[in-house]
Amino acid sequence: MRALTVAPGTANSARLEDVADPSTEDGAVLVRTLALGVCGTDREIVAGHYGWAPPGERRLVIGHESLGTVQQAPVDCGVKIGDLVVGIVRRPDPVPCGACAVGEWDMCRNGRYTERGIKERNGYGSEFFRIEPDFLVKVDSSLGIAGVLLEPTSVVTKAWDHTERIGQRTRSWQPKTLLVTGGGPVGLLAAMIGAQRGLDVHVLDHHESLRKRDLVRQLGGTYHIEALADLPLQPDILMECTGAPSVVREILGRTASGGIVCLVGVTTPGHDFNLDIGAINRTMVLDNDTVFGSVNANRRHYELAAEALRRADKAWLDKLITRREPVEQWTQSLQRQPDDIKVIVEFS
Numbered sequence: 001m002r003a004l005t006v007a008p009g010t011a012n013s014a015r016l017e018d019v020a021d022p023s024t025e026d027g028a029v030l031v032r033t034l035a036l037g038v039c040g041t042d043r044e045i046v047a048g049h050y051g052w053a054p055p056g057e058r059r060l061v062i063g064h065e066s067l068g069t070v071q072q073a074p075v076d077c078g079v080k081i082g083d084l085v086v087g088i089v090r091r092p093d094p095v096p097c098g099a100c101a102v103g104e105w106d107m108c109r110n111g112r113y114t115e116r117g118i119k120e121r122n123g124y125g126s127e128f129f130r131i132e133p134d135f136l137v138k139v140d141s142s143l144g145i146a147g148v149l150l151e152p153t154s155v156v157t158k159a160w161d162h163t164e165r166i167g168q169r170t171r172s173w174q175p176k177t178l179l180v181t182g183g184g185p186v187g188l189l190a191a192m193i194g195a196q197r198g199l200d201v202h203v204l205d206h207h208e209s210l211r212k213r214d215l216v217r218q219l220g221g222t223y224h225i226e227a228l229a230d231l232p233l234q235p236d237i238l239m240e241c242t243g244a245p246s247v248v249r250e251i252l253g254r255t256a257s258g259g260i261v262c263l264v265g266v267t268t269p270g271h272d273f274n275l276d277i278g279a280i281n282r283t284m285v286l287d288n289d290t291v292f293g294s295v296n297a298n299r300r301h302y303e304l305a306a307e308a309l310r311r312a313d314k315a316w317l318d319k320l321i322t323r324r325e326p327v328e329q330w331t332q333s334l335q336r337q338p339d340d341i342k343v344i345v346e347f348s
């Protein structure tokens with residue numbers, strides 16, 4: 001079967017190649033891949049900056065944002081032939097640490113977790129893949145191709161889950177304003193969930209996109225492109241979805257009192273800035289502010305994500321998928337084009 005592969009650590013090693021059919025060691029359920037979402041992590045892997053091949057191998061089948069249909073499944077395993085499904089990305093570490101032991105692999109404490117398509121496990125970027133039933137999530141069939149948004153949505157529902165748990169440290173918490181920095185798929189999905197919560201939603205992007213302005217307006221939110229310092233806003237919740245060091249520097253200390261900043265975007269190391277740590281510390285302490293990071297998602301977050309997508313406007317979700325590349329031209333999906341939001345690779 002054909003698969004999208006890379007040699008992690010080597011820049012521009014991406015290929016479409018023939019590989020062996022999926023092994024039953026990967027799990028009892030056989031899935032035929034329909035589409036794969038491409039994200040910043042995939043681009044970093046292809047650039048040679050991130051990613052690990054399975055032990056003893058040089059190449060990795062890439063792809064962690066999956067969508068497929070079940071081809072074969074044991075009876076009573078939770079999914080049946082024809083179901084639309086998405087694979088969970090992370091697997092618990094083998095020790096397991098306390099978090100992985102209770103199914104919270106997204107909170108793994110020793111870093112020995114594995115991730116399909118990213119860290120030491122082949123991904124979902126092949127015509128077929130096999131998977132353990134416990135790591136499959138069923139998607140509402142009415143979502144169609146937009147089901148490929150489940151994995152990025154799970155990253156966002158985890159960020160929301162933790163933000164709300166922090167907020168509930170005080171009985172009086174009633175957030176009103178959400179600021180999302182970044183108008184990519186994760187930022188827009190974070191804004192969508194903010195709108196589902198009834199918040200006053202603001203999305204700050206780095207350059208004007210009429211398409212994104214329109215998408216934010218359809219959520220009932222406001223789209224901004226001015227400098228963060230010029231925004232007349234003190235959000236109760238700030239979701240940082242750019243991973244841009246200059247944005248991360250700017251957001252610290254910018255929330256309303258008791259504000260919560262959730263860092264969802266991943267930054268590359270090697271950016272030094274002058275920061276007035278004294279001023280930031282004073283604001284954060286005297287205002288009881290929180291800044292925290294959030295990555296990955298466990299099964300509960302995938303289920304919350306499936307519910308959030310089910311409640312969303314399907315036409316709105318479809319508009320997030322702005323480009324579809326056939327598998328033969330999958331490397332095109334890695335090239336950013338102006339006004340791209342979510343780019344997907346189609347298998348069939």
Ligand code: BGC
Pocket residue numbers: 039041042064089090115118151152155295296297
């Ligand atoms: C994926 C996460 C993963 C993270 C770090 C993200 O792109 O969506 O599932 O944990 O990369 O590898």
